[in-house]
Amino acid sequence: MKVSTKTSDVADLNLAGQGQDLIDWAAREMPVLALIRERFAKEQPLKGVKVAACLHVTSETANLMLTLKAAGADIALCASNPLSTNDAVAAALAAGHNIKTYAIRGEDNDTYYSHIEAALDHRPEVTMDDGADLVSVLHKARRDQLAEVIGGTEETTTGVIRLRAMADHGVLAYPIVAVNEANTKHMFDNRYGTGQSTIDGIIRSTNVLIAGKTFVVAGYGWVGRGLASRAKGHGADVVVTEVDPLKALEAAMDGFRVMTMGEAVKDGDIFVTVTGDVNVLDRMHFEGMKDGAILANSGHFNSEINLKVLDQISTGVRQARPSVQEYTLADKRRLYVLGEGRLINLAGAEGHPAAVMDMSFANQALCAEYIAKNAKTLERKVYDVPADIDSEVARLKLHAMDIEIDTLTEEQKRYLTSWEEGT
Numbered sequence: 001m002k003v004s005t006k007t008s009d010v011a012d013l014n015l016a017g018q019g020q021d022l023i024d025w026a027a028r029e030m031p032v033l034a035l036i037r038e039r040f041a042k043e044q045p046l047k048g049v050k051v052a053a054c055l056h057v058t059s060e061t062a063n064l065m066l067t068l069k070a071a072g073a074d075i076a077l078c079a080s081n082p083l084s085t086n087d088a089v090a091a092a093l094a095a096g097h098n099i100k101t102y103a104i105r106g107e108d109n110d111t112y113y114s115h116i117e118a119a120l121d122h123r124p125e126v127t128m129d130d131g132a133d134l135v136s137v138l139h140k141a142r143r144d145q146l147a148e149v150i151g152g153t154e155e156t157t158t159g160v161i162r163l164r165a166m167a168d169h170g171v172l173a174y175p176i177v178a179v180n181e182a183n184t185k186h187m188f189d190n191r192y193g194t195g196q197s198t199i200d201g202i203i204r205s206t207n208v209l210i211a212g213k214t215f216v217v218a219g220y221g222w223v224g225r226g227l228a229s230r231a232k233g234h235g236a237d238v239v240v241t242e243v244d245p246l247k248a249l250e251a252a253m254d255g256f257r258v259m260t261m262g263e264a265v266k267d268g269d270i271f272v273t274v275t276g277d278v279n280v281l282d283r284m285h286f287e288g289m290k291d292g293a294i295l296a297n298s299g300h301f302n303s304e305i306n307l308k309v310l311d312q313i314s315t316g317v318r319q320a321r322p323s324v325q326e327y328t329l330a331d332k333r334r335l336y337v338l339g340e341g342r343l344i345n346l347a348g349a350e351g352h353p354a355a356v357m358d359m360s361f362a363n364q365a366l367c368a369e370y371i372a373k374n375a376k377t378l379e380r381k382v383y384d385v386p387a388d389i390d391s392e393v394a395r396l397k398l399h400a401m402d403i404e405i406d407t408l409t410e411e412q413k414r415y416l417t418s419w420e421e422g423t
């Protein structure tokens with residue numbers, strides 16, 4: 001039973017109980033957010049602030065929404081990807097927590113954008129993006145609302161790149177805090193979270209054995225590093241392709257074979273793009289791949305694999321398994337595309353484990369508080385997460401993991417800040 005009301009558009013409200021179980025399960029692994037929620041409930045730093053969030057609608061995101069709600073925020077949530085919504089979680093937020101939720105797994109492009117419009121109808125003062133869709137629609141089509149927005153946050157690399165370009169061109173109309181740039185975000189979420197969950201998505205979609213396969217990782221940034229190391233841990237022969245000489249060198253020194261994609265296609269069994277770039281797997285690559293090659297993407301947009309061209313050069317396409325499309329080429333080779341080329345860790349699995357989202361979303365929550373407190377002094381540019389928020393998240397995480405660390409002695413502080421002390 002699809003439910004579309006002014007205040008929500010979710011697949012089936014009857015799933016709310018199941019969704020609440022998932023939210024509670026994630027909460028077990030989100031102690032940092034829980035500590036922040038406790039403080040927010042007392043201090044109400046977002047009292048009455050209208051927030052629109054465009055995020056993957058998962059059980060972890062639900063915990064962030066509940067933290068913002070505890071802080072007094074008035075929230076509307078929509079999906080940041082048509083395939084990443086957990087319908088049960090969406091139902092729980094809409095029915096059990098009275099949060100305006102617009103998200104249906106598998107929604108078509110029109111519905112996806114109508115949900116973004118619905119979240120913007122909430123007339124947000126703070127936007128929370130994962131891929132800059134809210135910012136983009138506000139700047140292109142709803143400029144009359146821009147003056148109402150005091151600031152926003154951005155979760156992912158791709159969104160930050162877009163926003164920096166807007167700031168550089170002088171068109172960004174309100175300040176954004178780039179949550180992705182926090183060390184406690186990209187070093188953990190992009191690397192460990194995406195590394196593990198991408199492998200999880202591939203295995204759940206195909207049930208292939210990773211051991212013994214040639215596993216090609218395109219891009220050796222934060223995500224690529226995590227993915228390559230996890231694939232190696234599974235026993236794959238990992239090949240890395242890059243365009244940046246420094247990253248390529250790092251991959252080689254980390255023990256991976258580095259080569260061009262043109263070379264890699266001859267050997268590769270599984271290809272995963274994590275570049276944030278476009279057409280990283282293109283016609284010339286499809287033409288050189290082995291029969292049975294598996295293609296997946298874990299970068300933000302579904303443009304890393306040129307599916308349009310693959311479709312054109314195929315004689316037939318069929319659904320081989322729920323998340324697997326089989327493309328048959330003229331010479332009878334078959335290529336398998338996972339999750340329609342969308343983020344495979346969300347399309348084929350459950351996204352990041354809650355423990356890493358705990359840190360990303362702790363940054364989100366604290367940055368929303370920071371924006372509300374500092375709205376008057378922030379300029380129309382992209383800010384890094386303040387260093388004290390970053391180290392506070394690391395401190396809380398260590399505390400939650402029951403890990404203690406040393407502190408500098410007075411003598412050590414003097415030594416480390418003085419130029420006069422000798423060896």
Ligand SMILES: NC(=O)c1ccc[n+]([C@@H]2O[C@H](COP(=O)([O-])OP(=O)(O)OC[C@H]3O[C@@H](n4cnc5c(N)ncnc54)[C@H](O)[C@@H]3O)[C@@H](O)[C@H]2O)c1
Nearest residue numbers: 156157158219221222223242243244275276277298299300
């Ligand atoms: N799946 C997820 O849940 C998830 C999580 C975090 C980030 N992301 C997305 O993953 C992508 C990568 O993020 P990141 O933090 O690793 O970014 P990054 O900038 O650290 O790394 C990207 C790397 O790709 C390389 N690259 C660019 N074009 C290339 C090409 N044609 N061939 C080979 N390499 C190329 C760049 O040189 C760079 O080293 C982004 O789109 C980001 O938004 C997805």
